[in-house]
Amino acid sequence: MSEERIVIVGASLAGARAAEGARDAGFEGEILLIGEEPDDPYERPPLSKDYLRGEKDQLTWVHDAGYYGERGIDLRLSTFVSGIDPSSRTVQLDGANPEPYDRLLLATGCEPVSLDLPGSGLSGIHYLRSVADSAALRDQLGEGTRVVVVGAGWIGSEVAASARQKGCEVVLIEPREVPLQTVLGTRLGGVYRDLHIEHGVDYKSGTKVEAFLGEDRVTSVGTTAGEIPADLVVVGIGATPRTGLAQLAGLELNDGVPVDAGMRTEGECIYAAGDIANQYHPFYGERIRVEHWANARRQGYAAGRSMAGEETFYDDLPYFFSDQYDLGMEYIGHAEGSDEVVIRGDAESREFIAFWLREGRVLAGMNVNVWDVNERIGDLIRSKQAIDTAALADPETDLATIADPVQAAADEADSRSGASHSAGRAGGTSPE
Ligand SMILES: Cc1cc2nc3c(=O)[nH]c(=O)nc-3n(C[C@H](O)[C@H](O)[C@H](O)COP(=O)(O)OP(=O)(O)OC[C@H]3O[C@@H](n4cnc5c(N)ncnc54)[C@H](O)[C@@H]3O)c2cc1C
Incomplete structure (x- = not known):
């Protein structure tokens, strides 16, 4: 792999983390990270929060300014990729020569869904x-x-x-x-x-x-x-995945770009990660597409390791957070709003944990103004056990004691041995 060349389209969270993952996995070849925006890769969550309110002037960078040069990552900004030719393994840049790749990552993210109504074109x-x-x-x-x-x-x-x-x-x-x-x-x-x-x-x-x-x-x-x-x-x-390039490359599209647990698309040497990737998730046994910060961050990193040749399977539970006024929350897992809800604490006081369950199993949990419980909720989800809902709702019962840890470990081992591309959690989550 050391002589090969990785090209990443989309110089944002998933793309920049993929470059990091590839280098951390020992990839010594060229890495070209291309993005149409003029700024170094940055994180978007502040854009609707403190940055929007003018409380913060600086962007939250994915990496420090010197990082890309230090790690031999060629960061090309203000550059739009307009095409892919899988037969010659090249990407077409607007106003520049085609760039060859040996491995290509699509990390083109999402764009807002627009409203097409009378007056939609007005300013403001x-x-x-x-x-x-x-x-x-x-x-x-x-x-x-x-x-x-x-x-x-x-x-x-x-x-x-x-x-x-x-x-x-x-x-x-x-x-x-x-x-x-x-x-x-x-x-x-x-x-x-x-x-x-x-x-x-x-x-x-x-x-x-x-x-x-x-x-x-x-x-x-x-x-x-x-x-x-x-x-x-x-x-x-809402937002919709930017799949134009994937389409030009002739890739199958199905709610984004379908990828396996190592973020490989069906196209030869083409990978996808972040908001556009509809990934086969070994824990859930089905494809899920996640439009959240933690997924772009961790799945992007794992995709980099995968492109560097490491056998990787990404199975982190989806996680996101939101801050509104003085209400902060974290959500882990994957459920529907229509699933059964159990609440621990007092929802009206806005300090509580909500769990979503199906057939007695915890699928997701949201801690609202309650902190340091997210991992415990993740353990309950991973245990896949039917849970005593009275214990779940009781703030006096330690969350750590609710699922049987021995059974949970056995279940986890079973689910992994059945997962495709499974060779341990090779870099899915680390470093954070
Ligand atoms: C305002 C806002 C607030 C958010 N807040 C939260 C939050 O609180 N919590 C949370 O969990 N998540 C939040 N998110 C979601 C999170 O930011 C996204 O999940 C994350 O940015 C996805 O990263 P990505 O790298 O996959 O895609 P993106 O960040 O969308 O990056 C894709 C990049 O690819 C570039 N690109 C696309 N096509 C091309 C092309 N052809 N050529 C060159 N470049 C191209 C784009 O310009 C962009 O820079 C928020 C998102 C927004 C917009």
Whole structure:
């Protein structure tokens, strides 16, 4: 492998971590990391939080500025990759010569889903993905600015919270009953609805946008609940994987780019990681695609090790976090909002742990303003055991004692021996 060349498309979290993973695994060949954005690889979570509120000027870099040079990683910014030719193993760059690869990683992430309605082209309608988007928005968030946020998913909810914290008048529009309903279900989504209302957000459930109104710039939003005045609008109705290059390479697409447990696509020497990868997950025994920071960070790293020739299988449990006002949460696992919910603590006091269960097994857990329990929740999920829900709900019962650790270890060993590409957790999670 040492003479070979790795090319990574997408110089963000998954891509930069993949370069790190390949070097850590001993890959000595060339690494070319290409991204269309002008900045060194950075992390996006602050863009809807402290960076958006102007509390923080610096971006959170994936690596220090000197890192890429020190590790022999050729970082090429402001460069768009417009094509892939798998037969000659080259990628086509806009305005430059094709670049050859021996291993290619697609880490092109997601883009916001756009609303195509009358008036969608008016100025003052924003989407949020990049630092440029966040900077454009934060310049306009001020005391009394009337902000209409369309969609109460994670991005919309965080933007609504940040805008309120900046003194804006905020209307949050959501077609479902509560924020985050598909992920959290109605009861837990209700905690977020109440939180926003308490902080002065005008939350409009069961409401759909029909048009944006104004001359050149948006001045109001037409909705099923009537017209809402707006100085600016932020649309956060989800993100979609950027699969254009994968399509040009002739790869199968199925909710992103399908990959195996070592992040290999069906295309020869082509890998995918981060938001675009729909990975066969050995623990779940099915493909899942995760649009969260920890997955891009860890799966990207594991993909780098895999490209360096290390037998890798990535089976970290999905994890994410969100901060809104003074409510911080972590979520681990993979469940539907419609799964059974058990709550430990008092949801109304906003210090609790929620568990989602199916057939008595814990699939996911969310700790809200309760810390240092995430690993324990992960242990319960990995145990795959039917759990005593009374013990789960009882804050006096130590979480560590709920699942039988001996049985859990045996179950884990069984699940691993049945997993494809399995040769231990080779670099899936480390270093963090
Ligand atoms: C505002 C915001 C807040 C978030 N907050 C949280 C949070 O609190 N918690 C959490 O868990 N997750 C959060 N996330 C999600 C998390 O940031 C993503 O999961 C993560 O960024 C995915 O990383 P990635 O490297 O796969 O993709 P991306 O970060 O999207 O990076 C893909 C990169 O590829 C580049 N690219 C794409 N196509 C090409 C091409 N053809 N040529 C060159 N370059 C290309 C793009 O410009 C981009 O730089 C947030 C996301 C956003 C947008």
